[in-house]
Amino acid sequence: MQQDTLYKTVYQYNKTPLPPSDMEKLAEIAQDYRQVKNAVYQRYGGIQSLPKLYPGYTVQNEMTKSGLREQMGLPSVYFYSAIFDALGDIKCQWSHTKNRIETCIRDNPNLTPAERHYLRFVMKQSQCLEAILLEREMHLPAAWRKSYEAVRADITEEHRLQQYLRRQVRRHLKKMHTDTANGFSVPVKGYRYDDHGIYITTKERGQRVFVPLTDSNAYSRQLYVQLDINEGNLKISVPIETRIRKHPEYQNEIGLAMGMKVMFVTDQGTIYGKDYGIHQTALTEYIREGARRYRQNKQNNPGRKKYLAGRQRREATLHNYVNAEINRMLETEKPGVVYLPKLPPVSGAGINKKINYSVSMWQKGYVRKRLEIKCRERAIPLIEVFGKGIGKKCSRCKADGERQQELFVCPACGLTLPEKENAAKNALQRGNAQAGNT
Numbered sequence: 001m002q003q004d005t006l007y008k009t010v011y012q013y014n015k016t017p018l019p020p021s022d023m024e025k026l027a028e029i030a031q032d033y034r035q036v037k038n039a040v041y042q043r044y045g046g047i048q049s050l051p052k053l054y055p056g057y058t059v060q061n062e063m064t065k066s067g068l069r070e071q072m073g074l075p076s077v078y079f080y081s082a083i084f085d086a087l088g089d090i091k092c093q094w095s096h097t098k099n100r101i102e103t104c105i106r107d108n109p110n111l112t113p114a115e116r117h118y119l120r121f122v123m124k125q126s127q128c129l130e131a132i133l134l135e136r137e138m139h140l141p142a143a144w145r146k147s148y149e150a151v152r153a154d155i156t157e158e159h160r161l162q163q164y165l166r167r168q169v170r171r172h173l174k175k176m177h178t179d180t181a182n183g184f185s186v187p188v189k190g191y192r193y194d195d196h197g198i199y200i201t202t203k204e205r206g207q208r209v210f211v212p213l214t215d216s217n218a219y220s221r222q223l224y225v226q227l228d229i230n231e232g233n234l235k236i237s238v239p240i241e242t243r244i245r246k247h248p249e250y251q252n253e254i255g256l257a258m259g260m261k262v263m264f265v266t267d268q269g270t271i272y273g274k275d276y277g278i279h280q281t282a283l284t285e286y287i288r289e290g291a292r293r294y295r296q297n298k299q300n301n302p303g304r305k306k307y308l309a310g311r312q313r314r315e316a317t318l319h320n321y322v323n324a325e326i327n328r329m330l331e332t333e334k335p336g337v338v339y340l341p342k343l344p345p346v347s348g349a350g351i352n353k354k355i356n357y358s359v360s361m362w363q364k365g366y367v368r369k370r371l372e373i374k375c376r377e378r379a380i381p382l383i384e385v386f387g388k389g390i391g392k393k394c395s396r397c398k399a400d401g402e403r404q405q406e407l408f409v410c411p412a413c414g415l416t417l418p419e420k421e422n423a424a425k426n427a428l429q430r431g432n433a434q435a436g437n438t
């Protein structure tokens, strides 16, 4: 199954903590945003409002007329974002409800197949469903009318089924409400990127809060701003579509081995991410030191927040490095296919192992995931090969060899290679063999 577009979310962070006065202005928006959402949930979250949800203009118009926006003094960019946000949640809630009811219909032993068929039909046809739930007369287009009459013909107790459906909806459609006020969506009109940061519209006319960012990327789409009010931090989520770009010149078949010190070694012995181990160790040491201090002084944890910020920073450094090196690898190697040994299964014992072990496994998972995504973006198949013993077999004669420090030495044929290069050569060969077998 080949898709043309990939969806992902990228994040942006503030470079320095926001001054409390600026954070207050953003927190104000978050408060109002929550209030608007709750107002929409309350008015339109119930059964009676079902006909208003699609396409939603009615809700927008009614909310405009409600005067709530003027009362709060909330800029319209936020007001309407909050409405659509809440409407999205309500629609989601409806589809969850329908899913749950479908399960109930399936599992209910008192329903005959014809009755199930009837219920499923009316749940799919929105005009039928609305009419039944609101106990109104049904006005169906001619084509639907005919199929509706057909499913009706097979049942005898329509009234009972409709009651059943209403009861189910009342039972499963939850009242929505949100207490958290730590974020808001902001459409393109509500912000501007400039000066290595972002200017965000506030409730004061013409006033924007400037937030310096750790990167200088600029986007033009609806953003979600999440606030960490106490810490003066924020996180911006940006939904991104990337088109898959296939590179016809990418034709090479490569085998890769992943390591703890260097990130990748290819079957040709080329190294990518040679400083991976350094960044990874820095993170591990930091976490270990943090854990040690935490154990010593559990009661009053001074600097726990500072610790978390430091950890986040080291993680970001490592991740930026990983991504840059994966890009460099793909651009240099131009692979048409990548073979990679399967990760060994995580054993239960791993949970209690030392911190450095768990951190390295977790970061290895990250490298793996990023490699997968980046290959997918370029339409490069990433194929896992059988990983057992891949470091022990000689890639030239298949005999069992030995590791001497970081070298692989074959006693049978005398091959001497960096251990990872030998493993990567085996990955390529196993990949080729696998491809030949299928």
Ligand SMILES: [Zn+2]
Residues within 6 Å of the ligand: 394, 395, 396, 397, 398, 399, 410, 411, 412, 413, 414, 415
């Ligand atoms: Zn050998």
